[in-house]
Amino acid sequence: MPAPAVTIAGPTGETLLAATGLRKLYPLAHAAAPWRRRGQRPLLHAVDGVSFAIGRGETVGLVGESGCGKSTLARLVARLIDPTDGSIRFDGAEIGAVPAPRFGRSKQRAAIQMVFQDATDSLNPRFTAFRAIADPLIRLRNLSGSALRARVEEAARLTGLPLELLSRFPHQLSGGQKARVGIARAIAVEPRLLVLDEPTSALDVSVQIVILKLLQELKQRLDLSYLFVSHDLGVVRLLCDRVLVMYLGRIVESGPAAQVFAAPAHPYTQALLSAIPRPGARRSRIALEGEPRSPIDPDPTICRLYGRCARATDLCRSVAPPLRRVAAGHHAACHHAACHHAACHHAVDATETTQAAPRPLAVGS
Amino acid sequence: MSQPAPGDDCRHPLLRVEDLRVDFHTRSGTVRALDGIGFELQRGEIMALVGESGSGKSVTAYAIMGILDAAARITSGRIQFGGRDLLTVGEKAMRSIRGRELAIIFQNPRTALNPIRPVGRQIADILLQHGGVTAAQAPRRAVDMLAKVRIPDPERRAAAYPFELSGGMCQRVMIAMALACEPALLIADEPSTGLDITTQAVIMDLVVELVASHNMATLLITHDLALAAEYCSRIAVMHAGHLVELAPTPLLFTMPRHPYTAKLIAAMPGEAGRLDMLAAIPGALPDLRRPDLPACRYAERCERAAADCREAPLLRLTSADGRQIACRHPL
Amino acid sequence: MTIAAFAGIRRFDGTLRHIAYVLAENPVTGFAFAMFSVFVLLAVFGPSLAPYDPLASDTAQALTGPSAAHWFGTDQLGRDIFSRVVVATRLDLGIAVIAVALAFTAGTLLGLAAGYCGGWADRIIGRAVDTIMAFPLFVLAMGIVAALGNSVANIVYATAIINLPIYARLARAEANVRRSAGFIEAARLCGNGETRIVLTQLLPNILPLMMVQVSLTLGYAILNAAGLSFIGLGVRPPTAEWGIMVAEGASNIISGEWWVALFPGLVLMAAVFCFNLMGDGLRDIVDPLRRT
Numbered sequence: 009m010p011a012p013a014v015t016i017a018g019p020t021g022e023t024l025l026a027a028t029g030l031r032k033l034y035p036l037a038h039a040a041a042p043w044r045r046r047g048q049r050p051l052l053h054a055v056d057g058v059s060f061a062i063g064r065g066e067t068v069g070l071v072g073e074s075g076c077g078k079s080t081l082a083r084l085v086a087r088l089i090d091p092t093d094g095s096i097r098f099d100g101a102e103i104g105a106v107p108a109p110r111f112g113r114s115k116q117r118a119a120i121q122m123v124f125q126d127a128t129d130s131l132n133p134r135f136t137a138f139r140a141i142a143d144p145l146i147r148l149r150n151l152s153g154s155a156l157r158a159r160v161e162e163a164a165r166l167t168g169l170p171l172e173l174l175s176r177f178p179h180q181l182s183g184g185q186k187a188r189v190g191i192a193r194a195i196a197v198e199p200r201l202l203v204l205d206e207p208t209s210a211l212d213v214s215v216q217i218v219i220l221k222l223l224q225e226l227k228q229r230l231d232l233s234y235l236f237v238s239h240d241l242g243v244v245r246l247l248c249d250r251v252l253v254m255y256l257g258r259i260v261e262s263g264p265a266a267q268v269f270a271a272p273a274h275p276y277t278q279a280l281l282s283a284i285p286r287p288g289a290r291r292s293r294i295a296l297e298g299e300p301r302s303p304i305d306p307d308p309t310i311c312r313l314y315g316r317c318a319r320a321t322d323l324c325r326s327v328a329p330p331l332r333r334v335a336a337g338h339h340a341a342c343h344h345a346a347c348h349h350a351a352c353h354h355a356v357d358a359t360e361t362t363q364a365a366p367r368p369l370a371v372g373s
Numbered sequence: 374m375s376q377p378a379p380g381d382d383c384r385h386p387l388l389r390v391e392d393l394r395v396d397f398h399t400r401s402g403t404v405r406a407l408d409g410i411g412f413e414l415q416r417g418e419i420m421a422l423v424g425e426s427g428s429g430k431s432v433t434a435y436a437i438m439g440i441l442d443a444a445a446r447i448t449s450g451r452i453q454f455g456g457r458d459l460l461t462v463g464e465k466a467m468r469s470i471r472g473r474e475l476a477i478i479f480q481n482p483r484t485a486l487n488p489i490r491p492v493g494r495q496i497a498d499i500l501l502q503h504g505g506v507t508a509a510q511a512p513r514r515a516v517d518m519l520a521k522v523r524i525p526d527p528e529r530r531a532a533a534y535p536f537e538l539s540g541g542m543c544q545r546v547m548i549a550m551a552l553a554c555e556p557a558l559l560i561a562d563e564p565s566t567g568l569d570i571t572t573q574a575v576i577m578d579l580v581v582e583l584v585a586s587h588n589m590a591t592l593l594i595t596h597d598l599a600l601a602a603e604y605c606s607r608i609a610v611m612h613a614g615h616l617v618e619l620a621p622t623p624l625l626f627t628m629p630r631h632p633y634t635a636k637l638i639a640a641m642p643g644e645a646g647r648l649d650m651l652a653a654i655p656g657a658l659p660d661l662r663r664p665d666l667p668a669c670r671y672a673e674r675c676e677r678a679a680a681d682c683r684e685a686p687l688l689r690l691t692s693a694d695g696r697q698i699a700c701r702h703p704l
Numbered sequence: 705m706t707i708a709a710f711a712g713i714r715r716f717d718g719t720l721r722h723i724a725y726v727l728a729e730n731p732v733t734g735f736a737f738a739m740f741s742v743f744v745l746l747a748v749f750g751p752s753l754a755p756y757d758p759l760a761s762d763t764a765q766a767l768t769g770p771s772a773a774h775w776f777g778t779d780q781l782g783r784d785i786f787s788r789v790v791v792a793t794r795l796d797l798g799i800a801v802i803a804v805a806l807a808f809t810a811g812t813l814l815g816l817a818a819g820y821c822g823g824w825a826d827r828i829i830g831r832a833v834d835t836i837m838a839f840p841l842f843v844l845a846m847g848i849v850a851a852l853g854n855s856v857a858n859i860v861y862a863t864a865i866i867n868l869p870i871y872a873r874l875a876r877a878e879a880n881v882r883r884s885a886g887f888i889e890a891a892r893l894c895g896n897g898e899t900r901i902v903l904t905q906l907l908p909n910i911l912p913l914m915m916v917q918v919s920l921t922l923g924y925a926i927l928n929a930a931g932l933s934f935i936g937l938g939v940r941p942p943t944a945e946w947g948i949m950v951a952e953g954a955s956n957i958i959s960g961e962w963w964v965a966l967f968p969g970l971v972l973m974a975a976v977f978c979f980n981l982m983g984d985g986l987r988d989i990v991d992p993l994r995r996t
Contacts (some may be wrong), residue, residue, distance in 0.1 A: 032462070036887075073570065073571060074569055085891065088889055088893070089890060108892075109897070109898060112892060112895045112897060117893070117895050118895075124889070124890065125886075126886055129885055129886035129887065130885075130887050130889070130890045131887055131890075132888075132891075132905055132909070133887075133909060134908040134909055135887075135905075143894045144893070144895060147894050147895035147896055148894065148895040182657070190890075193448035193890070193894075194893075195607055212426055213425070213637075213641075214640055214653050214654040215653075217640055217642075217653040218650070218653045220648060220651075221651075221653070222647070241570070242643050245642075245647040246647065247648060282574075283571045283573065284599075284643065285600040285604075286599060286602070286643055286645075293574060293578065295571075295574075295575060296571055298525065299539065
């Protein structure tokens with residue numbers, strides 16, 4: 009993959025993280041006959057050629073439904089798993105090459121942290137809240153004694169966790185309190201990038217709002233960037249500057265959140281948005297027929313949405329659409345994406361058909 | 374079975390719950406889960422029970438179905454259904470009513486189905502139990518039901534096990550099982566929670582369509598006010614075991630009368646423009662084991678609360694058009 | 705910090721209250737705990753509590769029935785059975801405790817490795833454990849003692865080996881369930897290496913269940929040791945040990961001297977019974993699902 013001219017969309021104009029051509033393929037062992045060699049096993053394309061950038065101080069939303077690969081992508085960015093292909097540059101350094109088990113000892117470990125979806129699952133049932141928050145500080149910052157206590161209490165204060173709850177165990181805490189512990193643990197080591205994997209979906213609506221406001225406040229206070237993974241479009245719209253829509257391992261649309269939500273260009277995004285329940289009269293639904301295509305050894309020449317899309321033509325069956333600009337900073341991977349200019353091109357540019365993987369995201373008008 | 378029963382007409386609701394009170398006896402105390410719930414449901418109507426988790430909406434549904442936990446005690450109330458009080462008919466009669474006239478679909482479809490039995494057989498089981506169908510006809514009818522819920526390739530899918538189907542498909546199977554005997558009342562307990570949003574929309578559309586074609590009454594239990602608003606003609610808002618407001622959907626949104634309802638509406642992310650326009654609901658559900666619960670259980674979270682809210686018994690007003698409000702100082 | 709993690713950082717008030725509740729609900733468990741304390745006391749102070757020297761023979765008093773002077777009577781060599789039973793407590797309990805400790809340590813570590821790492825570690829350890837379990841365990845113990853030689857140490861090793869699979873399997877299952885849990889991933893984010901995760905994050909979570917198994921295995925280990933001695937492998941006369949005493953007294957039952965075999969047998973049964981009951985009670989105490 010040629011090195012992309014990936015520039016940024018962050019408010020300060022500085023790229024924090026740039027992912028290029030990321031792929032994560034899982035060989036399916038059980039589906040193969042034992043005598044088939046490793047190289048011939050069917051592969052599950054969890055993430056299939058994803059390129060994007062996160063700017064400093066930016067919140068990038070990653071939306072998609074189950075099976076689209078967003079959780080896998082989140083874990084690739086957080087370096088919990090290794091990419092099969094592609095590069096991840098963080099603050100100028102190439103971190104994709106360091107194997108995940110060794111990454112724990114590199115100095116970027118503290119700079120990228122993660123908040124998990126299920127706070128109950130992500131807290132060790134035998135550790136107090138204090139111990140949970142202290143863990144990264146002990147391992148990554150070598151703190152101990154009173155310095156440790158001070159830092160843990162500060163993290164708790166920042167997340168609105170009452171100090172007397174620090175000696176409690178997870179089963180003695182409410183859902184919202186556990187969420188705060190998870191966030192406190194993530195920010196304790198002063199990261200630059202926080203990957204949030206559906207941090208509020210397991211919470212009650214009322215608690216969700218409180219946690220979302222907390223996240224926004226923390227972002228401003230601590231100068232953080234967020235990669236916010238969620239299936240809840242309403243929340244993403246409120247919190248994110250830019251949004252990436254994923255489907256079957258690929259980014260199908262990307263752009264400023266307000267614009268993507270107001271005028272979605274890709275049929276999948278349109279279907280997603282039309283599915284959100286709203287009070288009042290039922291809007292006309294854009295229904296996607298059938299089930300998603302298989303992510304196992306997908307045909308690279310067919311659009312992933314083919315078979316479910318009302319706009320499908322023969323072109324969609326023979327050429328997989330790359331990400332194409334539809335407006336300033338707004339890209340969609342569709343041959344028939346809605347355009348925001350008066351003249352609309354549906355014809356495929358000849359030079360684009362030669363590439364098997366989607367072009368890297370070239371942001372900026 | 375979809376013919377109106379003798380004596381059943383528009384004036385007589387299909388389901389009437391009166392003053393239902395349910396307690397749970399646990400190791401750490403008695404949980405007063407429901408405290409005087411009452412509402413009516415007509416044939417062909419879709420009504421929502423909306424509330425946060427712990428508000429008692431599932432308990433209400435399970436009480437109607439008679440599948441409450443062994444630790445539950447129904448201390449008072451009546452559930453009138455088809456001319457009978459379901460709380461007095463006894464387990465044997467309930468078993469024949471359940472599935473045939475009353476049906477329920479649950480959250481988390483894959484776990485609600487029997488994992489070691491093909492789905493076609495599970496539908497056939499219900500038909501054989503209640504449907505007056507012979508063993509020879511049952512498999513064919515099961516496939517018909519699968520086709521009715523729009524599962525593609527129903528003959529082949531009838532032999533599939535739940536783990537081979539996606540979440541959306543499992544939910545369709547559950548709907549098929551629930552509707553197999555064409556019940557008069559369908560209870561849907563958070564049917565779309567846990568499903569992808571596009572699947573959610575499709576499933577809800579399917580339920581509503583099938584329910585309309587059979588003129589079934591439907592009680593939709595959900596925590597998602599927006600979902601209730603889209604599909605239901607009336608919404609009942611529950612809080613800590615009380616039914617705080619019941620109103621037709623458009624009226625509920627334009628003129629909420631209970632402070633809690635107003636707060637719930639303000640917490641919906643759907644229409645808000647910015648995050649700071651959303652307001653969290655202060656406080657939390659009170660611990661229902663407390664002996665000193667205030668009469669209005671929302672009083673401790675309510676900024677309009679006055680002294681009489683805590684002491685004087687909860688004031689429930691029912692207006693002629695069926696609107697209910699349980700508040701001394703409504704908006 | 706590591707020590708604290710191993711200690712489980714319990715909040716004592718909640719735990720004690722729960723223990724008191726379990727004991728109150730289930731008096732049989734309370735009784736089992738009481739019996740256990742008695743056995744421990746006997747094991748620790750046995751030799752000084754015994755009224756007679758367990759090895760002193762007095763053929764004039766041979767085979768006398770229970771009386772005020774000899775509570776459990778005397779055996780063929782005139783030795784006081786009560787003293788012998790009391791002193792044997794230390795040996796039997798000692799064998800069982802050491803054997804179970806070895807089985808527990810080795811089994812847990814192997815099981816953790818197998819369950820957490822998966823892959824080849826799992827396959828190899830799994831096959832080894834399966835091999836042990838393929839034999840009728842007592843027969844395997846017999847074989848080991850016969851091969852290695854007749855001594856107390858070898859009984860301990862044999863008992864440890866045959867009890868290892870239980871711990872290995874339990875640890876493996878628990879590790880397998882938890883290895884994909886969120887807190888393990890979170891631990892990696894915190895910079896923990898894999899070994900550290902297994903020992904400080906995973907182990908404290910599975911220890912409670914393992915402790916329950918310890919109590920149950922103790923009962924089985926005592927029975928095992930007594931059984932081996934009964935058939936002549938392991939402990940040799942004139943050492944006082946419950947199994948040997950039952951063996952020696954077995955032939956006397958026909959001639960009417962029932963007390964020689966009965967009392968050691970009863971005490972052996974009481975010990976095993978007590979450990980099993982205790983195991984059930986422990987499970988109630990530590991099983992998080994039953995906690996309010």
